[in-house]
Amino acid sequence: MSVGSIKLVQVGERLLRDNDDAATRNRDRLARAGVLTVNLMAAPGAGKTSLIVRTIETVGDRARIGVIEGDIAGSIDAATVLRAGALDAVQINTGGNCHLEANMVDGALDDLDLAGMDILVIENVGNLVCPTHWARGEHLRLCLVGAAEGHDKPIKYPPMFAGSDVIVLTKVDLIDAVGFDRDIFYDAVRALNPRAPIFEVSSRTGAGFGEWSDWLLERLGRLRSA
Amino acid sequence: MSVGSIKLVQVGERLLRDNDDAATRNRDRLARAGVLTVNLMAAPGAGKTSLIVRTIETVGDRARIGVIEGDIAGSIDAATVLRAGALDAVQINTGGNCHLEANMVDGALDDLDLAGMDILVIENVGNLVCPTHWARGEHLRLCLVGAAEGHDKPIKYPPMFAGSDVIVLTKVDLIDAVGFDRDIFYDAVRALNPRAPIFEVSSRTGAGFGEWSDWLLERLGRLRSA
Numbered sequence: 001m002s003v004g005s006i007k008l009v010q011v012g013e014r015l016l017r018d019n020d021d022a023a024t025r026n027r028d029r030l031a032r033a034g035v036l037t038v039n040l041m042a043a044p045g046a047g048k049t050s051l052i053v054r055t056i057e058t059v060g061d062r063a064r065i066g067v068i069e070g071d072i073a074g075s076i077d078a079a080t081v082l083r084a085g086a087l088d089a090v091q092i093n094t095g096g097n098c099h100l101e102a103n104m105v106d107g108a109l110d111d112l113d114l115a116g117m118d119i120l121v122i123e124n125v126g127n128l129v130c131p132t133h134w135a136r137g138e139h140l141r142l143c144l145v146g147a148a149e150g151h152d153k154p155i156k157y158p159p160m161f162a163g164s165d166v167i168v169l170t171k172v173d174l175i176d177a178v179g180f181d182r183d184i185f186y187d188a189v190r191a192l193n194p195r196a197p198i199f200e201v202s203s204r205t206g207a208g209f210g211e212w213s214d215w216l217l218e219r220l221g222r223l224r225s226a
Numbered sequence: 227m228s229v230g231s232i233k234l235v236q237v238g239e240r241l242l243r244d245n246d247d248a249a250t251r252n253r254d255r256l257a258r259a260g261v262l263t264v265n266l267m268a269a270p271g272a273g274k275t276s277l278i279v280r281t282i283e284t285v286g287d288r289a290r291i292g293v294i295e296g297d298i299a300g301s302i303d304a305a306t307v308l309r310a311g312a313l314d315a316v317q318i319n320t321g322g323n324c325h326l327e328a329n330m331v332d333g334a335l336d337d338l339d340l341a342g343m344d345i346l347v348i349e350n351v352g353n354l355v356c357p358t359h360w361a362r363g364e365h366l367r368l369c370l371v372g373a374a375e376g377h378d379k380p381i382k383y384p385p386m387f388a389g390s391d392v393i394v395l396t397k398v399d400l401i402d403a404v405g406f407d408r409d410i411f412y413d414a415v416r417a418l419n420p421r422a423p424i425f426e427v428s429s430r431t432g433a434g435f436g437e438w439s440d441w442l443l444e445r446l447g448r449l450r451s452a
Contacts, residue, residue, distance in 0.1 A: 152302070155299075
């Protein structure tokens with residue numbers, strides 16, 4: 001196994017370095033286009049697509065939002081966000097891969113109307129582990145977690161929470177039904193990530209989307225005035 | 227990238243083959259010991275540990291259950307199942323790896339009281355993608371999905387549902403609150419996997435655990451009479 005392991009590390013490091021280079025090119029291209037780009041990461045079923053839909057509705061005509069949908073299979077999410085009013089959407093099927101990489105995003109950018117776009121959301125494959133290792137070229141890494149997943153998620157998946165720029169707790173309408181303990185959750189997040197803002201929302205009821213959308217628009221303004 | 231990709235495939239194939247060999251050794255060892263071994267796979271926060279706890283309580287003195295807990299960090303799950311009455315528990319920290327592999331399980335088996343054990347549950351890292359590629363030596367692959375994750379999970383993560391021997395839908399007490407559509411879920415599962423039994427449970431209320439535990443004990447009897 002030792003030779004195999006050594007080779008794997010070498011190849012893995014080269015792949016990660018190539019990926020980082022491609023991510024930097026994507027990030028620069030998106031900044032030049034004035035498109036604030038958010039990489040949305042969460043467990044399967046956390047409510048990523050629902051967050052995008054409610055955000056599009058809440059932002060309304062204050063910003064035009066495009067979406068890159070990453071899934072190992074299927075295209076129902078791209079159809080959903082277009083119905084909700086997304087400016088544009090591209091579906092990436094990773095063919096079994098557990099995360100999006102920068103070169104997949106690079107290809108999708110060519111198919112998007114960046115000139116007409118203000119915010120691009122990259123919806124990653126549902127996974128709280130693997131997407132942390134691969135940059136895609138985003139300006140903001142967003143970690144979404146649903147109350148139904150339990151207050152212990154930061155304890156179980158620390159790199160995801162430590163490496164995010166903003167954290168959104170969704171499905172807060174279920175907090176009582178599932179016995180979610182806010183104190184444990186906030187303490188665990190703060191131990192890993194003292195600075196990232198934390199928003200509480202419910203895509204079902206719409207709670208919290210005003211504050212969350214205002215923050216996103218403020219970040220868009222900051223990108224454009226930089 | 228082409229040279230890197232070719233190398234990665236070669237190394238990857240060898241790692242998977244080595245893993246399959248180790249998994250076969252684990253499976254034979256566990257069968258000889260008469261220990262029915264279940265690999266429990268699910269998204270983060272689906273309720274894997276809660277399922278194990280309720281199963282231990284429901285099975286009672288009809289079978290002694292041991293647990294291998296796989297997490298990228300932490301050991302709170304092993305402590306939880308021991309408090310619930312598990313015969314024995316070993317915590318594996320994968321150090322960032324997104325799934326358990328056969329050689330990790332191999333090491334843990336040496337630390338478990340297999341002679342006194344009837345059922346071993348291997349709780350995999352929370353992930354609906356990566357664990358499908360790596361055998362560990364189990365006799366049953368169990369896919370657990372929580373109603374709060376939505377009825378579209380089989381459509382989004384087909385290999386997990388196609389490759390499982392039994393599927394458990396948990397958190398059924400939330401079905402109405404989250405608008406979970408049973409017809410869509412069952413149709414999608416059946417399109418991928420016509421034969422695997424599907425159980426509906428709630429670890430919160432205890433619903434469905436009688437039927438699920440009886441089936442598990444029946445499979446234990448079948449292993450031992452083989």
